[in-house]
Amino acid sequence: MGIVNVTDDSFSGDGLKGDVPAAIARARQMVEQGADIIDLGAESTRPGAAPVSPEQEIARLLPVIEGLKDLKIPLSVDTRHAATMRAAAKAGAALINDISALEGEGSLAAAAETGLPVVLMHMQGEPGSMQQAPHYVDVVAEVFDYLKHRIAACEAAGIPRGRIILDPGIGFGKTPAHNLSLLRATATFRHLGCALLVGVSRKSFIGAVSGEGDAARRLPGSLAAGLWAVAQGADILRVHDVAETVQALKIWRGIAVAPVTARNVW
Numbered sequence: 001m002g003i004v005n006v007t008d009d010s011f012s013g014d015g016l017k018g019d020v021p022a023a024i025a026r027a028r029q030m031v032e033q034g035a036d037i038i039d040l041g042a043e044s045t046r047p048g049a050a051p052v053s054p055e056q057e058i059a060r061l062l063p064v065i066e067g068l069k070d071l072k073i074p075l076s077v078d079t080r081h082a083a084t085m086r087a088a089a090k091a092g093a094a095l096i097n098d099i100s101a102l103e104g105e106g107s108l109a110a111a112a113e114t115g116l117p118v119v120l121m122h123m124q125g126e127p128g129s130m131q132q133a134p135h136y137v138d139v140v141a142e143v144f145d146y147l148k149h150r151i152a153a154c155e156a157a158g159i160p161r162g163r164i165i166l167d168p169g170i171g172f173g174k175t176p177a178h179n180l181s182l183l184r185a186t187a188t189f190r191h192l193g194c195a196l197l198v199g200v201s202r203k204s205f206i207g208a209v210s211g212e213g214d215a216a217r218r219l220p221g222s223l224a225a226g227l228w229a230v231a232q233g234a235d236i237l238r239v240h241d242v243a244e245t246v247q248a249l250k251i252w253r254g255i256a257v258a259p260v261t262a263r264n265v266w
Contacts, residue, residue, distance in 0.1 A: 001035065001036065001037040001038070001039050001076065001197070001236050001237065001238040001239065002027070002030035002031075002033075002035035002037070002038050002039065002239065002240075002242045003039050003041070003201065003238060003239065003240050004023050004026050004027050004030070004038055004039065004040050004041070004064070005041050005042075005044070006019075006020070006023045006040060006041065006042045006060045006061065006064055007041060007042060007043065007044040007052075007060075020063045020064055020067065021067075023040070023064045023067075024064060024067040024068060027040075027064070027068055027071070028068075028071075030242045031071060031072075031073060033242040033243035033246060034242060034243065034246035035073065035242045035246075036073055036074075036236075037073060037074050037075075037076050037095065037236070038068065038071065038073065038074075038075050038076065039076040039077075039078050039095075039097055039238060040061055040064055040065065040075060040076065040077055040078060040093075041077075041078035041079075042056070042057040042058075042060035042061045042078075042079070042084075043056075043057050043078075043079065043080075043081075044127075045078075045099055045127040045172075050128065051127075051128070054081040054082075054083040054084050055083075057079060057081060057084045058083065058084050058087045058088075061077060061079075061084065061087075061088055061091075062087060062088070062091050065077075065088060065091040065092055065093060066091060066092075069092050074094035074095055075092065075093050075094055075095070076093065076094070076095035076096070076097045076119070077089075077093040077095070077096060077097065078097045078098075078099070079096070079097070079098065080098050080099055080100040080104045080107065081104065081107070082104065082105065082106035082107045082109070082110035083110075085098075085107065085110045085111055085114060086110050086113070086114065089114035089116055093116070094116060094117075095116055095117050095118070095119065095165075096111050096114065096116050096117070096118045096119065097118075097119040097121075097167075097197075098111070098118065098119060098120065098121065099121045099123050099127075099169070099172060100121070100123060101120040101121055101122065101123075101146075101147070101150040102118065102120065102150065102153070102154065103150075108153060108154065108157045108159075109157065111154075111157075111159060112154075112157045112158045112159050116163070117163040117164070117165060118154065118159060118163065118164060118165065119165045119166075119167050119197055120147060120150045120151070120154070120164060120165070120166055120167065121166075121167035121168075121169045121172065121197075122143045122146050122147060122167070122168055122169035122172065123169050123172035123173050124136075124169075124172070124173025124174070125173045127172075130172055130173035131173065134173045134174050134175050134178060136178060139174065139178045139181050139182060140181055140182060140185040140188060143168050143169070143182060143189075144188060144189065144192070147166050147168070147189070147192060148192060151164055151166075151192060151194065161193055161194060164194045164195075165194060165195045165196070165197050165235075165236065166189055166192060166194045166195070166196050166197065167196075167197040167198065167199065167238075168182045168186075168189060168198070170182060170183070170198065170199055170200050170203060170205070171199075171200075171203040171204060171205060174205075176204070176205040176208040176209060179203070179205040180205065180209070183198075183200070183225060183228060183229060183232075186198065186228070186229050186232035186233060186234055187232040187233045189233075190233045195235045195236065196233060196234050196235050196236070197234070197235065197236040197237075197238060198226070198229040198234040198236070198237060198238070199237075199238035199239075200222055200225040200226055200229065200237075201218075201222045201226070201237075201238060201239040201240045201241065202215040202216065202218045202219075202222055202240055203215075203218075203222075206218045206221035206222060206225065207221075209221065219241050219244055222239065222240075222241065222245075223244065223245065223248045226239065226245060226248070227248060227249070227252050230249065230252065231252070231256075237249075
């Protein structure tokens with residue numbers, strides 16, 4: 001899943017400030033590089049970000065969706081607003097990616113009405129304050145239980161489990177230690193019976209572990225964390241660096257599926 005931010009800002013420095021032609025060009029480049037899904041976002045959800053109204057979000061997103069209608073791969077819309085979900089679905093989006101797991105006002109009903117698959121992400125708090133003092137007794141158990149309850153809410157609203165994708169929310173209301181614990185437990189979330197999305201690309205925990213303060217220079221750490229997640233059962237990686245991730249996955253898969261033949265090295 002390639003990330004295209006039509007936002008005024010972004011933690012990773014890739015916000016396109018509403019530049020529709022640039023967003024369309026970036027999405028097309030990612031498709032050429034091997035992306036399977038394009039995720040369009042028009043509200044920054046970096047730590048400390050201010051909210052964006054649905055009207056602003058829709059105004060930024062719809063021209064990009066319109067300009068990408070000919071793509072052969074699904075367009076995902078990264079939003080937590082019911083009005084944006086409806087508008088994006090009508091315009092041709094094929095997936096709803098919600099950092100608030102459809103807890104926003106009217107979001108659950110809106111997503112159900114669209115009939116689209118949904119990504120349910122765990123987040124402790126709100127983007128503006130989520131990183132001030134994240135606290136868990138058992139982060140893996142608490143995120144697992146939260147997602148389990150959101151699956152139940154979706155099913156009750158008419159969204160079948162087969163259309164639900166889960167995201168443990170790396171970096172959203174978590175310390176570096178929490179993020180590492182969740183990644184170690186990636187396989188645990190498979191027991192919920194849904195597809196699994198993991199987003200680690202350029203995130204601050206990589207900087208905390210590696211010492212790299214520049215988000216744009218965290219590609220090696222992003223690849224390492226992403227490959228770990230895939231090895232533990234993740235189905236989708238949400239990334240900024242598509243070409244590099246595709247190449248890394250090709251090599252990983254080649255090694256993982258190649259037959260092992262014993263050799264006499266002497």
